[in-house]
Every structure is written in structure tokens, then in C-alpha cells.
Amino acid sequence: MKPPNKPLLWLILSTLGATVISLPQAWAQTQGQNTVWKNATTKAGSSAYIDASVFGSTSTDLCFDIYSALNSVGSPAGVVIDARGINTGNSTKDSDNNLECASGTTPWYRGGTILTTPASILLPSGTIDISTTWVLPNRTRVFGEAMNSYGLTSGGNGTSIAWTTSGSGPMIQFGGLQSGTQLCPTVNSAPVCTGISFQDVYLYGDGQNIVGIENDYAQDLSYVDHVSFSSIGGTGLKVTANGSGPYSNLSCVSNAKSSAYPMACVELQASNTLGLHGMTATPSVNPPVPIQPEVAIYLDGSNNTIEDIHTEGFADGVRVGQNAASYADTLLDVNAGDGAGSVTNDIHICGADVPPSPAAACSSPYFTVEDLSIVGSLSVHVAGGGNTITATLQDDVTGVWLEQPTNTSSVGLYLLGDLDTIGSVHAYSRFTTSPYTTSPQITPTWSVGSGTPTTGAACSNPGSLYTNTGTGSTLYVCVPGSGAGTGWQPVV
Numbered sequence: 331m332k333p334p335n336k337p338l339l340w341l342i343l344s345t346l347g348a349t350v351i352s353l354p355q356a357w358a359q360t361q362g363q364n365t366v367w368k369n370a371t372t373k374a375g376s377s378a379y380i381d382a383s384v385f386g387s388t389s390t391d392l393c394f395d396i397y398s399a400l401n402s403v404g405s406p407a408g409v410v411i412d413a414r415g416i417n418t419g420n421s422t423k424d425s426d427n428n429l430e431c432a433s434g435t436t437p438w439y440r441g442g443t444i445l446t447t448p449a450s451i452l453l454p455s456g457t458i459d460i461s462t463t464w465v466l467p468n469r470t471r472v473f474g475e476a477m478n479s480y481g482l483t484s485g486g487n488g489t490s491i492a493w494t495t496s497g498s499g500p501m502i503q504f505g506g507l508q509s510g511t512q513l514c515p516t517v518n519s520a521p522v523c524t525g526i527s528f529q530d531v532y533l534y535g536d537g538q539n540i541v542g543i544e545n546d547y548a549q550d551l552s553y554v555d556h557v558s559f560s561s562i563g564g565t566g567l568k569v570t571a572n573g574s575g576p577y578s579n580l581s582c583v584s585n586a587k588s589s590a591y592p593m594a595c596v597e598l599q600a601s602n603t604l605g606l607h608g609m610t611a612t613p614s615v616n617p618p619v620p621i622q623p624e625v626a627i628y629l630d631g632s633n634n635t636i637e638d639i640h641t642e643g644f645a646d647g648v649r650v651g652q653n654a655a656s657y658a659d660t661l662l663d664v665n666a667g668d669g670a671g672s673v674t675n676d677i678h679i680c681g682a683d684v685p686p687s688p689a690a691a692c693s694s695p696y697f698t699v700e701d702l703s704i705v706g707s708l709s710v711h712v713a714g715g716g717n718t719i720t721a722t723l724q725d726d727v728t729g730v731w732l733e734q735p736t737n738t739s740s741v742g743l744y745l746l747g748d749l750d751t752i753g754s755v756h757a758y759s760r761f762t763t764s765p766y767t768t769s770p771q772i773t774p775t776w777s778v779g780s781g782t783p784t785t786g787a788a789c790s791n792p793g794s795l796y797t798n799t800g801t802g803s804t805l806y807v808c809v810p811g812s813g814a815g816t817g818w819q820p821v822v
Contacts, residue, residue, distance in 0.1 A: 361385065361402060377403045383415030391422045392458055393431035397440050400449055407448040407469065411437075414454045414475070428457040428492070436464045444508050453489045453531070461495035465508045466548075468515060468523040472502075474531035477556045477581070492534040499540030499564070501533055504571070505547035514547045523548040529555040535562030542566045549573040553604070554580070559595060561614075568597045572631075575604035582611040584623040584644070596627045598634060599654055605635035612670040613643035622671060629661075630654035630697070637662035643671025643717075651680040651699035652692050658701040665708035668717035675720065676709045679746065681727035689724055689731050699727055700758075704744040709734055722764075730773050732764050740764075774808075786817040 361384055366376040380403060386395035396413050403409045416429065424430040431437075438445045448469035455475040466472065474489030493501055505514040505523035514521035526548040533542045542559045545552065545568070552574045558581040559566030566582045569575070582595035595611045611626040613619045626644040629636060630653040637660075641647035647666045650656050666676040679699050680692035709722045711734065722739045723732040725746065732741055747759030762773055774793035782802040792810035796818065803820035810816065 377406060377409060379410045379412065381415060382411050382413040383420060386416065386421050388420060389422065391432055391435075392416055392429045392454075393435045393437050394440065395421060396437035396451060397435070397445065400437065400445050400447055403447060403449075405447055408450075409447065410450045410452065412452045414452050416454045417456065424459050424494075426457075426459065428459045429454065430459045431462065433461045433495075436460075436462055438465065438467055438470075439508055442509065444511055444513070446513060448525070455487050455489055457490040457492055457534075459492050459494045460501065461493070461497060463500055463503050465503045465506055465513060466526050466528070467508075467513045468505060468548075469525040471525070471527045472531070473529055477530050477532050477558045477579075488532055489530065490532040490534060493536050493538055493540060496538055497540075499535075499538070500542065500544040500568070501535065501540060502528055502543045504528075504543070504545040504552060504574075521547050523552065525551040527551075527553045527555070529553075529557060531556075532558045532560065533562070533566075534560050535564075537561050537563050539563040541568050544568045545571045545574055547571055553577065556580075559583070562593055564593065565597050566593070566595045568599070569603065570599045571603075572600045573602050574600060576607050577603075577605070578607040580606075580609040582609065582626070584611070584613045584619060593623055594625050594628055597630070597653070598628065598636070599630045601632040601634065603631070603634050605637065606639070607635075608638045609640070611639075611641045611644060611647075615670055619643075619671075625649045625652070628652055629656055629659060632657040632659065635660045635662065636664065639664045640667070641665075641673070641676070642667050642669055643673065645674045646678040647673065647676045649678045649680065649692065650702060651697045653697070655697040656699045656702065660703045661705070661707070663706045663708075664704070665706075665710065666719060666722075667710045667712060668719045669712040669715055670717075672717040673709065673719045675722070675724045676707055677704060677723045679723075679725045679727055681725070683729035684726045685724060685729055685731035688720065691726060696726075699746065700748050702746040704741065707741040707744070709739050711738070728758050728760055730760075730762075732762075732773065783818045785820060786814070788817050 364376050364379050365373050380399045382395045382399035385398035395416055396411055399411045418427060418429060422430060437451060446467040450471045453474045476488040504526045512521050514523035528543060535542060540562060541564050542562045543554055549571050550573055554577045556579045560583045567577060584593040596606060598606060613623055623644050625646045626641040627648045629648060629650045648661060648664055664677060666673045680696035684691040707722050709719045711719050719734045721731050721733045722741050723744060727746060742763040744762040750757050750759060762775060774791055776795045778797045780800040782798055783796060783806055789808035792808050794808040796806040798804055805822040806818045807821050809819050
């Protein structure tokens, strides 16, 4: 065999040696950081994105791992803490084989120390069992994997947070006090947070008398999106922070354990919010709830919009003015069905002039409601289910009850205006397109056509107006009574 060419071998070895020698020197790296190119030849660790899974072990829990990752970056704002790699194989788990957070700790609080660095937290799939309220600091955003309940079962891909104690909650709190320390900055002598959000998570309350998410402090750029509330004995979402929102794409299943914990899905007690947009609320059917939940959505603030709402099985779908005065609110496309349980009212406006039985009053005390606009209210009866829908709308301010005359009933427009005093009479401006009413209540409407009605022809809603766009008299009014001068009478 011919011996190798020594000069060629030497050239190859020399080249390899030069290559090894030319490699850049090792760079400083911080735990959990990603590597980025600092320039064309140098790499460095980036604190913008931290992998929380490397901070823990099978002897540390989820909250410890996230806390440690957040603590590693110091004070720079806007960091992303990625906890999606944490699971029951590399973190502690409880007796239910779920991820857990030790009692008295949260991802931002441990051992008396609070972390307030603004950050986005990416939660893992699966169920996270907690027994301490998560108080979200100013400019904190929390993202789950999905709002479905699959995380409550093995092999699921949703993010679920489950309450595991009889404590008072809430489960999630936007800003506020953490062990006596206010996490929101002071604005005009009041604590005000901004930029807090929570989305893509399923919240399970185990039937306890708690609140799922409470927002009393976070205003601008603070919202809840794609969150599901289940088995919460108190309120799913409670909002008193003015100017907050939107609150969108929510679902709520009431399976409270007793009449003491009936579960309301939403209490909107704030004003000038960006509204509640898209929600489905039903009682549990498997197992069935022991009592009918009373109200799905309480509207007790001003200048709010609630739209795209579907409720089933709640006595009232939306109740207005129960806990605080409500002015200049708008309800759009609010509908109810009785597939999962009977419904009394799709919408209920609280007041003193309650329609006759079987209509029921709001609990006392109740508060003023004015300038309420309702557009597109619909109630649908499911035949053969054994349940009923009594009325599409009950207005206790003017004593009107728009009952359910057929399997499907709708109200295109219902406007309740301001209180007006005419002599000794207290009256409200009001208009509706719905002809349905329960005697002896009157619901005047305004119709338009191109024909001329016969003077004196019978009419069923005294005070109603008819505009003729054809020849003849232009405006007619429905006059009550019998004999001359009653029925449809020309005005102009």
C-alpha cells in the first residue's frame, strides 16, 4: 500500500487547527435565556424571553419556577416568561396529579417578597391547583393554552386553574393589595393599574363562594378574553374598574352547590368600559344544578355596551339596575333559550312599577335606570324539553312585560329614556317596535305604511302612532275606549 502524502496530510491538519483556533471564545450565559447574535461574530444571552422550565425540578412547584424566572431578569419591563415547558414530569404535583402552587405563594409572591416587573406569563397546559389569590401586578399579562376544560382531564391541551380551598378568593385579581402592599401606582390619590390582561384559561371554582376574576383597579388596556368560568359559587367576573375592558369571548357554566351560592356569571359595576362582547351562560346539566341560578349578568354601571349574549336556565339573562344606577347603556343581540333550563326574562329592568303576577320584582333595594337602548332581543323556546320562557323583556320602570306569545319572540328595538314630570305625573320617554304585551299594560308603538286606516277602527295599544306615507291624513293615534272619537283617529 502506498504511504500517505505527508505534505497533503500536514496541510489538512494545519487547516483544521486553524479552524479550531479561529472559533469565538465562550460568552457569558444566564440561566433560562435564549441566545441571540449580538453582532456578526458574537452571541449573547437575551433577557427578553426566559424559559421558566430550567429553574425548577421535581421538588419545586409551578409558582416557584415562574417566580424564579421572573426574579432572574431584575427590573427590565416587557419580558416574556415561558412556562409552557413545565409539566408534572419536571415539577411537583399534588394528589390529583395536577400542577400546583404552594399555599401562600403566587408567580409574583414568595416568602414575603413581591415581584412587580411588567411581564407576559405563558402558562402550560394541564390543571394548576391554587389556594391563594393570584394578584397580578401593574402591566402584567397572563396567557393560557386554551379556555376549554380539557386541562381537567388527562391528556387535555387546555390551561385550567382550579381553586382547592374554602377560602374567600378571588382566584384572579387585577392589581390591588398583596400582603398589605398596593401593586398599582397612585393616580389622583387612588390606586390605578393599566395594561393587565388574562386570557385563554378555564377557571374552576369547586362550588365555593368566590369570585373568578375581580378587577377593581386596572383601567386602560386591561381586559379578559377567551376565559371560561365553571362551578364558581360567587361571581365569575366582577368589574368595578372604570374605563377597563373589553371583556370578550367568555363562557360560564353554573353548577353551584346550593341556593346560598347561586353563581352570577358577570357583575358589571363600572362605567365607561369597553364593554362585554360575546358570552354564553348556562347551568350545569350533568350533574344538574340543585336550584335555578337567578341572574347571568348584572348591569350596574353607565355608558357600557353588552352584546352577543346567549343565556339558558337563568331566571334573568341580564338584569339592569339591581345594585347601582345605570345610565346610557346599550344591549345588542341579547338572546335566551330554555334548552338547559327555564327562563323568566331574557332582560329584566329593575324599578318600582312591577307588572302583575307572575312577573317578579327585583330584590330590594334597586336603583335608577335611564336612557337604556335594547336592540335585537330574542327568546327561543325549545319544544319538547319541558322548560319554558316567560318573557323576552320585563320593564319594572314603566310596568311593561313583553311576554313570550309563541315559540320564538323578538324585540327589534326597545328604548327607555329619562324621567319626565308632567304636572303631578311621573313619566318616561319610551319606544318599542314590539306589539306583544300583557294586559292591562300598554306598550305603544309607531308604525309606518302607505295606506289610510279607517277612522275609528279598533286598535289594541292606546297611544300608538301610525304614519301614512300615502295620500290623506299623515299621522294617526290609537285612542282607547269605545264609541265616537276612539280607535284610530287622525291627528294631522
